[in-house]
Amino acid sequence: MNATREKIIKRALELFNLKGIEYVGMRELAADLGMRIGNLTYYFPTKDDLVFTISQAYTESNSSIHSDFPVRSLYDFLHKNKLLFENGLKYQCLLLSMVHLMEQNSRIAANYQGKVMQNRMSSLTHDIELLEANEYLKFSCEDDKLLIISSNSLQSRFWLSEAVLTESRQNLALQMGHYLTMKAHLFRPYATKKGIKDIERFLLDLSDD
Amino acid sequence: MNATREKIIKRALELFNLKGIEYVGMRELAADLGMRIGNLTYYFPTKDDLVFTISQAYTESNSSIHSDFPVRSLYDFLHKNKLLFENGLKYQCLLLSMVHLMEQNSRIAANYQGKVMQNRMSSLTHDIELLEANEYLKFSCEDDKLLIISSNSLQSRFWLSEAVLTESRQNLALQMGHYLTMKAHLFRPYATKKGIKDIERFLLDLSDD
DNA sequence: GTCTATACAAGGATAGAC
DNA sequence: GTCTATCCTTGTATAGAC
Numbered sequence: 050m051n052a053t054r055e056k057i058i059k060r061a062l063e064l065f066n067l068k069g070i071e072y073v074g075m076r077e078l079a080a081d082l083g084m085r086i087g088n089l090t091y092y093f094p095t096k097d098d099l100v101f102t103i104s105q106a107y108t109e110s111n112s113s114i115h116s117d118f119p120v121r122s123l124y125d126f127l128h129k130n131k132l133l134f135e136n137g138l139k140y141q142c143l144l145l146s147m148v149h150l151m152e153q154n155s156r157i158a159a160n161y162q163g164k165v166m167q168n169r170m171s172s173l174t175h176d177i178e179l180l181e182a183n184e185y186l187k188f189s190c191e192d193d194k195l196l197i198i199s200s201n202s203l204q205s206r207f208w209l210s211e212a213v214l215t216e217s218r219q220n221l222a223l224q225m226g227h228y229l230t231m232k233a234h235l236f237r238p239y240a241t242k243k244g245i246k247d248i249e250r251f252l253l254d255l256s257d258d
Numbered sequence: 259m260n261a262t263r264e265k266i267i268k269r270a271l272e273l274f275n276l277k278g279i280e281y282v283g284m285r286e287l288a289a290d291l292g293m294r295i296g297n298l299t300y301y302f303p304t305k306d307d308l309v310f311t312i313s314q315a316y317t318e319s320n321s322s323i324h325s326d327f328p329v330r331s332l333y334d335f336l337h338k339n340k341l342l343f344e345n346g347l348k349y350q351c352l353l354l355s356m357v358h359l360m361e362q363n364s365r366i367a368a369n370y371q372g373k374v375m376q377n378r379m380s381s382l383t384h385d386i387e388l389l390e391a392n393e394y395l396k397f398s399c400e401d402d403k404l405l406i407i408s409s410n411s412l413q414s415r416f417w418l419s420e421a422v423l424t425e426s427r428q429n430l431a432l433q434m435g436h437y438l439t440m441k442a443h444l445f446r447p448y449a450t451k452k453g454i455k456d457i458e459r460f461l462l463d464l465s466d467d
Numbered sequence: 468g469t470c471t472a473t474a475c476a477a478g479g480a481t482a483g484a485c
Numbered sequence: 486g487t488c489t490a491t492c493c494t495t496g497t498a499t500a501g502a503c
Contacts, residue, residue, distance in 0.1 A: 053469085069358075069361060071280075071358065072361075072362075074494080074495055074496080075495075075496065075497085076494090076495075076496090077495095084470075084471095085470070085471055085472075086471095086472095086496090086497090087470065087471055087472070087473090087498095087499090088469070088470050088471075090496095090497070090498080091468090091469065091470070092469095094497085094498090095496075095497070096495095096496065096497090145357055146357075146358075147419070147423070148354055148355075148419050148422050148423070149278075149280065149355075149358070151422070151423060152278060152281075152422075152427070153281075166423075192443070193443065193446075196439065196440050196443040197443075199436070199440055200409075200413065200440050200443070200444065202420070203412075203413060203416060203417065203420045203440075204409065204412060204413075206416075206419075206420060206423075207412060207415075207416035207419060207420065208412065210356070210357050210415075210416060210419070211411070211412045211415060211416065213357050213360070213361075214356070214357070214360060214375075214415075218361070227408070230405065231405050231408055231409050231412075234401070234402065234405040234406075234409070235409065237402075237447075238446075238447030238448075239447075262486085283477075283478055283479085284478075284479065284480090285477085285478075285479090286478095293487075293488085294487070294488050294489075295479090295480095295488090295489095296481090296487070296488050296489070296490090297486075297487050297488065299479090299480070299481080300486065300487070300488095301486095303480080303481090304479075304480070305478095305479065305480095
């Protein structure tokens with residue numbers, strides 16, 4: 050629990066979120082923290098190490114959300130997604146540079162393509178199948194189920210990227226509600242009566258915020 | 259119609275698609291073309307100019323598709339989307355760096371946020387409303403329509419990014435069918451009987467390829 | 468263990484000789 | 486139209502002071 054190290058991580062995340070990982074230089078970050086580059090590289094030998102550390106914090110907080118909020122109803126599922134979206138917003142720099150990080154930062158790539166991606170997919174599949182078993186969702190064929198999982202995954206990963214094309218990096222929080230509504234509507238066609246009630250309750254929550 | 263200029267554009271697009279715009283240096287491109295950097299900058303003063311030129315070719319080819327293929331049925335719409343996906347694949351480097359280009363390349367940003375984005379949205383809205391009028395689609399509320407437009411837009415922009423996270427940059431063509439199927443399924447819940455027939459015809463086309 | 472100073476390589480950009 | 490030389494910025498590496 051090194052104080053300087055923690056301060057670097059905290060401030061780096063702030064600047065990365067504000068301007069984008071690629072646009073914050075190590076010298077700039079060091080200057081902002083009132084230290085020299087050499088000192089920064091003492092804590093993080095390379096920029097990739099710093100970004101990897103931040104990415105670990107992100108995946109860990111995501112894991113906590115998954116373990117802390119078991120999905121029993123469609124409402125639970127949508128609510129959990131709201132928490133995941135909020136967490137994504139906190140680490141927006143990672144989601145906005147996902148493709149590049151996976152191609153450039155070998156530690157992130159190895160970690161992500163290893164367990165992170167598998168966990169992500171299996172927990173999503175598990176949730177959907179539980180909602181089907183509990184009669185919140187109903188699929189007319191297996192294809193529908195697989196494709197909703199797939200398009201849900203895409204939407205979760207890239208809503209922030211889409212939002213940046215409309216608004217600036219600084220106003221993303223304002224658009225979150227729209228993309229959560231979109232997610233709810235993705236599931237609506239496959240919802241049972243019970244499921245629709247949950248969706249409407251969730252949408253009501255959103256309009257209250 | 260300068261031959262050298264055209265050769266540069268052609269080869270740049272190839273290398274950018276292969277490795278990503280950010281990972282192909284001007285020196286590397288020059289060497290590949292058997293010329294010096296200075297000569298390259300004679301034709302394209304900055305890398306941004308080169309990328310902007312490529313982006314113009316992309317938006318122009320997209321516009322042609324829109325004007326050459328008027329949408330009369332849901333099948334037309336899906337087929338047009340297939341052509342747009344194929345064109346996106348040809349210019350994958352742009353779609354894979356969209357967010358960064360919009361934040362970094364001021365000419366692309368100005369152009370895109372000006373007419374390109376408006377055209378994109380208005381032609382999509384126009385198509386959907388025509389399909390509704392011709393009874394291929396039916397929406398129970400206005401919200402459903404707006405949200406399908408929105409999520410369709412997101413899917414079109416980021417299917418390639420999602421594909422890269424699963425496969426390498428080199429094998430994206432293989433995944434296109436999956437994302438076209440996903441698109442068809444996005445519209446399925448809102449399709450009339452007539453619409454469903456079109457969707458099934460389109461899916462049949464896909465499985466033949 | 469913590470930090471400064473400095474050097475090196477690579478990439479984009481620019482001026483000017485031919 | 487082509488090429489050399491040079492500059493600036495960014496990531497990275499290392500020697501050494503305290």
